[in-house]
Amino acid sequence: MGTTALVGDRQWVPLVTGGEVRRLDLDYAATAPCATQVRDAVDEILPWYGSVHRGDGFPSAVCTELQEACRESVRAFTGARPDDTVIFTRNTTDSLNLLAHALPEDCEVFGFATEHHANLLPWERRTVHRLPVPESPEHALVLLDAALAAAVRGAGGGRGSRLVTLAGASNVTGEVWPVAELARVARRYGARIAVDAAQLAPHRPLDMTGWDVDYVAFSGHKLYAPYGAGVLVGRPDWLDAAPPYLVGGGATRHVDLPTVAWAPSPQRHEAGSPNFLGNYALATACEVLHAPLRSGLVEEEERLTALLERELARIPGLCLHRMWDGRHPKVGTVTFSVRGREPGLLSAALSAEYGIAVRTGRFCAHPLVKHLLGEGHDSGSAVRASIGCGITEQDIIDFAWALARLVERGPAWSYRAEGARFVPDPDPRPMPQLRHGAQVRLRAAERREEAPRAPVGAGCGG
Numbered sequence: 001m002g003t004t005a006l007v008g009d010r011q012w013v014p015l016v017t018g019g020e021v022r023r024l025d026l027d028y029a030a031t032a033p034c035a036t037q038v039r040d041a042v043d044e045i046l047p048w049y050g051s052v053h054r055g056d057g058f059p060s061a062v063c064t065e066l067q068e069a070c071r072e073s074v075r076a077f078t079g080a081r082p083d084d085t086v087i088f089t090r091n092t093t094d095s096l097n098l099l100a101h102a103l104p105e106d107c108e109v110f111g112f113a114t115e116h117h118a119n120l121l122p123w124e125r126r127t128v129h130r131l132p133v134p135e136s137p138e139h140a141l142v143l144l145d146a147a148l149a150a151a152v153r154g155a156g157g158g159r160g161s162r163l164v165t166l167a168g169a170s171n172v173t174g175e176v177w178p179v180a181e182l183a184r185v186a187r188r189y190g191a192r193i194a195v196d197a198a199q200l201a202p203h204r205p206l207d208m209t210g211w212d213v214d215y216v217a218f219s220g221h222k223l224y225a226p227y228g229a230g231v232l233v234g235r236p237d238w239l240d241a242a243p244p245y246l247v248g249g250g251a252t253r254h255v256d257l258p259t260v261a262w263a264p265s266p267q268r269h270e271a272g273s274p275n276f277l278g279n280y281a282l283a284t285a286c287e288v289l290h291a292p293l294r295s296g297l298v299e300e301e302e303r304l305t306a307l308l309e310r311e312l313a314r315i316p317g318l319c320l321h322r323m324w325d326g327r328h329p330k331v332g333t334v335t336f337s338v339r340g341r342e343p344g345l346l347s348a349a350l351s352a353e354y355g356i357a358v359r360t361g362r363f364c365a366h367p368l369v370k371h372l373l374g375e376g377h378d379s380g381s382a383v384r385a386s387i388g389c390g391i392t393e394q395d396i397i398d399f400a401w402a403l404a405r406l407v408e409r410g411p412a413w414s415y416r417a418e419g420a421r422f423v424p425d426p427d428p429r430p431m432p433q434l435r436h437g438a439q440v441r442l443r444a445a446e447r448r449e450e451a452p453r454a455p456v457g458a459g460c461g462g
């Protein structure tokens with residue numbers, strides 16, 4: 001899917017059963033592979049690497065100018081307003097914590113119980129109106145309207161500020177939230193709206209201005225730019241009024257203790273030397289994806305997502321988990337469970353025996369997964385497969401075939417439980433020969449020694 005080439009795509013990986021296979025990565029929702037254009041851009045700039053806003057050498061001049069240009073690439077990618085601030089962070093979690101830190105004291109927060117923990121937990125210091133899982137996108141509008149109306153009628157005569165915060169797309173089901181419609185509801189009550197776009201940004205064009213959204217946050221590593229940067233984009237006023245998120249060099253205008261004059265955002269919240277390479281990688285990814293997201297990538301991904309759901313639905317005992325019915329748009333993420341099969345074992349065997357990477361667990365969205373699985377569910381966890389650039393129809397067919405075989409026959413190897421995960425036991429797969437491979441192997445061996453041993457026999461899932 002898409003024309004974006006990826007680093008390590010189709011790389012050979014070892015199998016526990018012997019031999020090697022070309023790997024298939026279906027875990028884009030956790031972290032996406034690096035786009036070669038991003039890697040190449042970083043390699044190209046490395047010889048020019050220098051301190052940002054801190055040096056007089058030529059590399060410093062280059063990097064300082066580029067760091068500011070990166071903000072413009074992010075601004076264009078998000079459809080931000082000219083006066084929105086673009087603050088570089090470590091990731092979405094960092095961005096949302098920064099925003100939570102910057103909320104006015106009187107701010108009440110509104111959000112659904114469906115959120116990733118990164119958009120669930122940072123707000124807990126405030127009054128939070130936690131809305132239940134809606135039955136449909138239309139129901140989400142009704143729930144939000146009612147909650148905001150009650151707050152406006154309530155104590156304090158509706159004075160004070162309000163923030164609605166929601167994911168653009170669910171990291172569990174891939175379902176896309178009606179962001180613009182929810183923003184309209186928020187506006188009716190004078191509330192601001194923040195969008196956790198960690199899962200939306202790699203799959204849909206963002207349009208902060210058109211949607212009338214106040215803040216957007218996302219991570220480089222989910223956007224084919226795994227160099228440790230994220231971003232928070234949005235209205236500067238609350239951010240400029242808040243104390244710096246971190247204090248230190250770069251966040252100040254002038255220090256004459258005890259007096260400190262803090263810089264406005266973005267520098268106010270970017271103390272310390274920036275992760276220039278990460279920011280540059282993220283901005284490059286924004287540039288690389290900008291056009292494809294507006295010309296065909298979305299449709300192609302929708303087609304492949306529909307194929308993925310159809311293929312999985314044919315597997316006996318497999319249940320696809322969704323919040324809403326199938327009419328509603330979704331990005332290429334599906335979560336499922338298979339009757340009588342341990343999700344962690346399926347996921348471990350897919351990797352160890354077929355070279356296919358998916359994820360199992362509760363995806364840092366425990367309340368939503370609990371809701372989707374229901375109380376009586378065996379393990380409380382599920383399997384998630386997620387696609388993105390580089391994935392083809394054949395990949396989806398191969399995945400469905402491997403899963404169906406595994407469901408029918410059970411694993412061909414032994415696995416043991418390690419906490420909530422399963423690992424091959426023994427695991428004969430050689431580590432790749434890396435410069436620091438010896439240490440990595442040693443640590444892995446030590447972990448195995450320490451791990452509680454609860455062997456699960458071959459075929460136990462069958």
Ligand SMILES: Cc1ncc(COP(=O)(O)O)c(C=O)c1O
Pocket residue numbers: 029030091092093094116118119167169170171196198199219
């Ligand atoms: C919807 C959503 N929000 C936030 C996050 C947190 O992202 P990060 O781990 O990059 O901070 C994730 C990560 O999976 C996510 O899916």
